[in-house]
Amino acid sequence: MKSRQMNKVIAMTLAVVFMLVPMVSFAEETEQVDNKGEALIKLYEEYLPEMVDEMEALQAEHQSIREEFRELRNKLGEERKLRKEERRVEQDNFRNELFEKIENGEMTAEEAKAEFEARREEMKAKAQELKEESQGKREEKRERIGENREERKARREELKTAIENDDVDTIKEILQEIAENLEQRIEQEKEKLEELKTQ
Numbered sequence: 001m002k003s004r005q006m007n008k009v010i011a012m013t014l015a016v017v018f019m020l021v022p023m024v025s026f027a028e029e030t031e032q033v034d035n036k037g038e039a040l041i042k043l044y045e046e047y048l049p050e051m052v053d054e055m056e057a058l059q060a061e062h063q064s065i066r067e068e069f070r071e072l073r074n075k076l077g078e079e080r081k082l083r084k085e086e087r088r089v090e091q092d093n094f095r096n097e098l099f100e101k102i103e104n105g106e107m108t109a110e111e112a113k114a115e116f117e118a119r120r121e122e123m124k125a126k127a128q129e130l131k132e133e134s135q136g137k138r139e140e141k142r143e144r145i146g147e148n149r150e151e152r153k154a155r156r157e158e159l160k161t162a163i164e165n166d167d168v169d170t171i172k173e174i175l176q177e178i179a180e181n182l183e184q185r186i187e188q189e190k191e192k193l194e195e196l197k198t199q
Contacts, residue, residue, distance in 0.1 A: 037063075040178070047171050051179060058182045065189045072196055087123075094119060 037059045044052045098112040107115075155174060162170035 043171075044175060047168065048175050051175070055179055055182075058179060058186065062182060062186055062189075065186060065193060068193060069189070069196075072193065076196065091123075 040059070041052060041056060044055050095116065098107070098116055101107045102109055102112050155177070159171065159174045161167075162174065
């Protein structure tokens with residue numbers, strides 16, 4: 001089963017970054033995250049052994065949040081399907097009510113048609129408004145992800161260069177920054193998760 005693009009924790013042999021990875025199966029994704037997480041921990045073991053436990057805990061928490069996101073997205077997808085079906089049933093019931101009013105002489109066919117069209121236009125306008133709002137959020141998110149990706153790429157290059165030059169101070173600084181960034185990212189994802197839960 002394919003999943004949408006998801007943020008991946010990526011660690012190169014000598015560098016570690018978080019970046020988007022194109023669609024992969026859940027099993028492949030989990031294996032990639034595990035492997036890259038192990039590579040990251042090896043860097044911490046070598047350069048910042050005092051932070052290994054903290055980083056392992058952060059990685060575990062991040063993975064847990066990602067799994068919770070996946071479950072919530074699946075649940076929300078099912079709820080969307082149910083709402084769509086409910087709207088279809090509601091539309092059918094409305095149409096049937098109009099037919100009954102015509103049969104009972106409460107309104108003419110032209111009046112019923114006009115009322116039905118007005119309701120359909122109202123529903124189309126609401127759907128369009130939601131679509132535009134959603135597209136705006138998606139574009140903003142894509143832009144933010146692109147900027148973050150470029151920053152991570154630059155940091156990865158710095159880490160790679162520091163490792164090649166055996167610049168231990170810079171390596172430690174970047175590894176500390178990675179831990180801080182992951183901690184911030186976890187907090188942001190927790191907030192997003194809570195927002196999704198309340199929708």
